[in-house]
Amino acid sequence: MRKHARKSARLQAAKQPTTAIIAVPLPVLGAFASIERSYFNLCIRAGQQVLDAMMEQDRTALCGPRGKHDPNRRAGRAGTAPSEVTLGGRRIQMTRPRVRSQAGQELVLPSFAFASDHDPLDAQTVNAVACGISTRKYAQSFDPLPDEVSERSTSKSAVSRRYVALTTKQLTTWLTTPLGDATFRSS
DSSP: OOOOGGGOHHHHHHHSOOOOOOOOOHHHHHHHHHHHHHHHHHHHHHHHHHHHHHHHHHHHHHHOSTTOOOTTOSEEEEEEEEEEEEETTEEEEEEEEEEEETTSOEEOOHHHHHHTOSHHHHHHHHHHHHTTOOSTTTGGGSOOOOTTOOEESOSHHHHHHHHHHHHHHHHHHHHHSOTTTOOOOOO
16 A cells, blocks of 8 residues: 555645734724825825926927027917826826917827827726726725825716727727628637
């Protein structure tokens, strides 16, 4: 009769992981939650400051340095405007510097155009619904923003409208593609 390792009492004892129970007081758990929220708020604020700096750099590239007269400049500073950017599956409000050409037409800042693009918002919506998050609980799936930052595009109806529009667009693309042009993937 042969001995098997799974029947050996000595080897069975070595395989069992040791466990330890640690009691963490509730105030310490609250401090950990507070630290996590503070870090998230810091990241949001730092991201906003970086975007503000990038937009100001774009504006300086178009208008020249602030306070210096340049008769050959292409555009001029035109104050700020309330705007929205996409951040982690929602839209947040912020102020955007404005630039006007010499002819008086609004010029787009490349950094703002990138940050305000709806594609990341659309992708987040499709991924969340595909993962089983209902449109009612979509907003609850995110970390809360700092109190002074307002968000949009997280309501049940907004998520539902966006999801229906995206799936309709994709389905229309699939249905209008001739079968000769379609590529089929096998699993």
